[in-house]
Amino acid sequence: MSSKKAVELNPRTTTYEFLGPPGALFISMAVPITTYALYFGCSEHSGGCPPPNLSTIPDRVSLALSDSQWWKGLWDTKATVIYFAWYAFCVVAWAILPGATIEGTTLRTGEKKKYKINAFSTFLLALGITFGIIYRYGPGAFTFFYERWVGFVTASVLMSLLQAIFVHVMSFHEGKLLALGGNSGNFIYDFYIGRELNPSIGSFDIKSFNELRPGLILWALIDISMACEQAVRRGGLGNVSDSMWLVLLFQIGYIADGLYNEPAIFTTMDITTDGFGFMLSIGDLSWVPFVYSLQARYLVFNQNDLGPVVSAAVFLVNAAGYYIFRAANGEKNDFRNGRNPKNLQYFTTESGRKLLTSGWWGASRHPNYFGDLLMALAWSLPTGFDTPITYFYVTYFLVLLIHRQRRDDENCEKKYGKDWDKYKKLVPYRIIPCVY
Numbered sequence: 001m002s003s004k005k006a007v008e009l010n011p012r013t014t015t016y017e018f019l020g021p022p023g024a025l026f027i028s029m030a031v032p033i034t035t036y037a038l039y040f041g042c043s044e045h046s047g048g049c050p051p052p053n054l055s056t057i058p059d060r061v062s063l064a065l066s067d068s069q070w071w072k073g074l075w076d077t078k079a080t081v082i083y084f085a086w087y088a089f090c091v092v093a094w095a096i097l098p099g100a101t102i103e104g105t106t107l108r109t110g111e112k113k114k115y116k117i118n119a120f121s122t123f124l125l126a127l128g129i130t131f132g133i134i135y136r137y138g139p140g141a142f143t144f145f146y147e148r149w150v151g152f153v154t155a156s157v158l159m160s161l162l163q164a165i166f167v168h169v170m171s172f173h174e175g176k177l178l179a180l181g182g183n184s185g186n187f188i189y190d191f192y193i194g195r196e197l198n199p200s201i202g203s204f205d206i207k208s209f210n211e212l213r214p215g216l217i218l219w220a221l222i223d224i225s226m227a228c229e230q231a232v233r234r235g236g237l238g239n240v241s242d243s244m245w246l247v248l249l250f251q252i253g254y255i256a257d258g259l260y261n262e263p264a265i266f267t268t269m270d271i272t273t274d275g276f277g278f279m280l281s282i283g284d285l286s287w288v289p290f291v292y293s294l295q296a297r298y299l300v301f302n303q304n305d306l307g308p309v310v311s312a313a314v315f316l317v318n319a320a321g322y323y324i325f326r327a328a329n330g331e332k333n334d335f336r337n338g339r340n341p342k343n344l345q346y347f348t349t350e351s352g353r354k355l356l357t358s359g360w361w362g363a364s365r366h367p368n369y370f371g372d373l374l375m376a377l378a379w380s381l382p383t384g385f386d387t388p389i390t391y392f393y394v395t396y397f398l399v400l401l402i403h404r405q406r407r408d409d410e411n412c413e414k415k416y417g418k419d420w421d422k423y424k425k426l427v428p429y430r431i432i433p434c435v436y
Contacts, residue, residue: 192279
């Protein structure tokens with residue numbers, strides 16, 4: 001690639017997101033700190049969720065941070081070995097398990113990147129091995145995630161940092177296609193956002209691999225580990241609480257759905273627009289498995305028996321969310337593939353692109369986000385109302401989806417111009433019909 005062509009394909013980023021370098025630095029530090037804080041602020045180790053005597057927490061935090069033994073306690077060699085072995089397992093499974101090859105969206109170079117699809121097969125293999133261990137040795141053999149939680153978090157942060165450093169260094173090699181938002185020239189910002197659009201090693205695409213495999217499948221395994229820990233305490237898998245079973249059903253079902261529908265990810269902003277930097281590496285590898293599993297971990301030491309009526313009500317909340325999420329995405333996927341079985345109305349832009357204005361996509365511009373939020377709420381409801389901490393996920397997810405919706409709207413405004421203003425009049429609500 002000539003230097004002139006490289007400049008044309010990789011223009012300098014002139015606008016910042018996340019409040020620029022200060023915001024990128026803050027989030028880069030806040031994400032791992034929050035991941036640890038959700039453990040130390042909500043665990044048996046700390047004495048509760050939240051810990052007792054909240055007024056003394058600042059003093060206790062200061063004392064811990066000044067204690068070298070506390071810092072040493074963040075490291076667990078066995079947990080690190082297991083985590084890195086898990087990541088290696090996912091890579092090997094990607095390489096050897098059969099899977100179809102699909103093309104992604106057209107890149108600025110005019111090319112289409114090819115992706116191997118076998119995340120769901122990897123998930124089934126991991127579940128098969130896990131259930132085999134539990135069946136052969138009992139639930140006590142799969143409680144190590146609960147027992148070595150902090151060590152696993154540290155291992156995931158280390159892997160995230162190493163990957164972010166690797167892809168950042170590699171992005172300066174000649175011929176790389178950079179993300180339009182990650183070429184500012186500011187190290188802190190570009191390291192966080194990600195310079196290269198699709199960092200790869202041969203046919204191995206690092207970004208899409210991390211998006212669906214190591215962290216997402218690990219989230220399911222951690223949930224199972226939490227159920228095993230509760231089973232040990234309650235005298236067997238047959239005595240696991242209904243609240244724990246609901247969390248496992250909801251979350252593992254959500255994970256399975258995402259992995260089964262793997263091709264859908266290649267039209268998302270994470271893949272088509274964002275580079276791969278520390279933002280996605282820490283999110284995929286650390287935040288997803290160790291923050292999203294908070295409810296299951298909480299139910300280990302605060303066992304909550306709901307009863308059939310409450311369980312049914314919570315199930316219906318999740319079912320409603322899933323129906324909206326899947327139905328909305330189904331309408332969109334059909335329409336993108338040239339099908340319109342429901343004869344939905346649409347708006348044609350000057351560029352010839354078509355935007356749905358009826359069905360779920362006429363109710364709001366992001367109805368799938370509304371379904372996501374209902375499911376997130378259902379995942380927290382089994383924990384009861386004794387603490388707001390177990391509702392951290394749905395609160396964070398609301399902020400995340402609003403931010404993502406605004407990013408989507410900004411991109412669409414650039415893409416469609418005045419047509420986007422016309423479309424917003426036809427579909428005025430952003431996520432929740434008649435509310436927002």
